[in-house]
Amino acid sequence: MKLLVTGGAGYVGSHTVRALLAAGHDVTILDNLSTGHRWALQGCELIPVDLRDTHNLSRRLKKRGFEGVLHFAAKSLVGESKNHPAIYYQNNVGGTTNLVRAMQAADIPRLVFSSTAAIFGNPVSDLIDEDHPKAPINVYGQTKLVVEQMLQAVCESSEFSATCLRYFNAAGANNDAKLGEWHEPETHLIPNALRAAAGTGNPLTLFGDDYPTNDGTCVRDYIHVDDLASAHVAAIEKMNSSSGFNAFNLGNGNGYSVKEVITACEKAVGAEIPYTIGSRREGDPATLVASSAKARSELGWTPEHDSIDEIARSAWNWECHRRDNLT
Known part of the structure; x- marks a missing residue:
């Protein structure tokens, strides 16, 4: 078309x-x-x-x-x-x-x-x-x-x-096409965690650790x-x-907490990512996870990259490329 x-x-x-x-x-x-x-x-x-x-x-x-x-x-x-x-x-x-x-x-x-x-x-x-x-x-x-x-x-x-x-x-990036996430200002967790690790962004803040979740941080569905x-x-x-x-x-139907996402980013970077705990942000629900059954059934669509570790690695590869080639 x-x-x-x-x-x-x-x-x-x-x-x-x-x-x-x-x-x-x-x-x-x-x-x-x-x-x-x-x-x-x-x-x-x-x-x-x-x-x-x-x-x-x-x-x-x-x-x-x-x-x-x-x-x-x-x-x-x-x-x-x-x-x-x-x-x-x-x-x-x-x-x-x-x-x-x-x-x-x-x-x-x-x-x-x-x-x-x-x-x-x-x-x-x-x-x-x-x-x-x-x-x-x-x-x-x-x-x-x-x-x-x-x-x-x-x-x-x-x-x-x-x-x-x-x-x-x-979340994530396509490494083959050298495409990825680049917002100014950046508000998303994964690129901000990776920028903090690379020294190209601000120190990382977690907005609330007292939610009714397994580790107290918000749970989200990363696709x-x-x-x-x-x-x-x-x-x-x-x-x-x-x-x-x-x-x-x-969505991919899996929920990952903020702390679990940071752990995945640390694996991708190969280093600890320090962070501080801030107050909750207004308008942040504790948990948001999708049912994509309808899309799977009617569109014949299935997510192929549902691992948070894989998503974090692709985002880190993009962050390295971006720093070397686009800044």
Whole structure:
């Protein structure tokens, strides 16, 4: 298919572009490069447009023959969303609304949307499936849920199809393509632990050690970014034979505590990673673990990198490459 990937110069977007190219698809990237990177474009054409620029967005999508869009472009920092809610609604909700309208005007019928486990809020079950109550506890999660609701309404009222993929904790890197995670500021545990080990980041702080978990630290479901990418390929290809609205939770089904993740990072680095204990962060549930049974059944998708040790090693390999080649 001829596909457009918004946010394709970002972390998950660039890994998905790689997977789409490997599967034989024709890929164009749309990215304003506010957080994406030119080195992640992988030779694809870049359309340098902001989703808030409705005129240029519509103009650049028309008569291009795109058969589908994979949409990653969004603001995604939980803390920032609390401090700047209007900006998050403008970017995430407004930007996606602009994209859908431009797609409809250009007769592009399929959208795969990058959603998040943050739409569920505090879990009420050990494993979170697609029917789990949706009660986001931060603005970021609110904006993603509003977009899901909007997409479902559009699908029900027109000849338009959308699939929402709800990530848990994306992690790791693709070593062969020299792609990986590079955010500024970086808020994710694994890259921050590795940067602390390498001396290129701030000292590591654990936010709370008094949660009702085995070791007192938060438990999360970490999914390798290449597994996320393969799910996106499966989702857009499935839309050739199915229509309407759908949603899938994406995780590996295993929960790892913050301390267990740090131990895996120490194995990857070969050295102890010192840390201090801070207070809990507002909006951090004790445990978030996915049930991906629906994705496994309906998309034929199976995570191939479910070991936290493997995820940490791939992230460390990327960190070493990044320091040597991209800084």
